[in-house]
Amino acid sequence: MKPSASIAAVLAFLAAGFAVSGCDLINPARSPGEKLWRDNCAKCHGIDGAGNTPAYMGNPYADLTDDNWKNSAANEGAIAHTIRSGVFGQMPPAEQLSDQEVKELALYVLTLRHAG
Numbered sequence: 001m002k003p004s005a006s007i008a009a010v011l012a013f014l015a016a017g018f019a020v021s022g023c024d025l026i027n028p029a030r031s032p033g034e035k036l037w038r039d040n041c042a043k044c045h046g047i048d049g050a051g052n053t054p055a056y057m058g059n060p061y062a063d064l065t066d067d068n069w070k071n072s073a074a075n076e077g078a079i080a081h082t083i084r085s086g087v088f089g090q091m092p093p094a095e096q097l098s099d100q101e102v103k104e105l106a107l108y109v110l111t112l113r114h115a116g
Contacts, residue, residue, distance in 0.1 A: 033108025036101055040094060041109075049112035061090065064112045074113070079106040 030038075038047065044062060046052050051062030080102045086093035094102065 031104070031108060032101075033104040036097070036105045037108050040097070040105070044091070049109070061087075064109060067113070074110075076103070076106045076110065079109050
């Protein structure tokens, strides 16, 4: 193999590694709730839950990392209800998720509460 070919092969391998670095196969330590969060919620609430996304920047209810939630009595059941039914005009209902997925997502949301 020519030196330039082996360098190209190494670069291609590294590029592929960087491309899938967010893949669950690379990071299997993510909980099911975090995976669901990344797939369904992070677009609006952000990966870290701080709500720092273009569409929701400045919306205090998009930030789930502090205690300023609209429903201050947030617990797993209340969060699951909000996920399932949505918030009119603010957040669509997660009708495509199973009850188990909603539960796992609600538990993950609780871990975000004091992360900010």
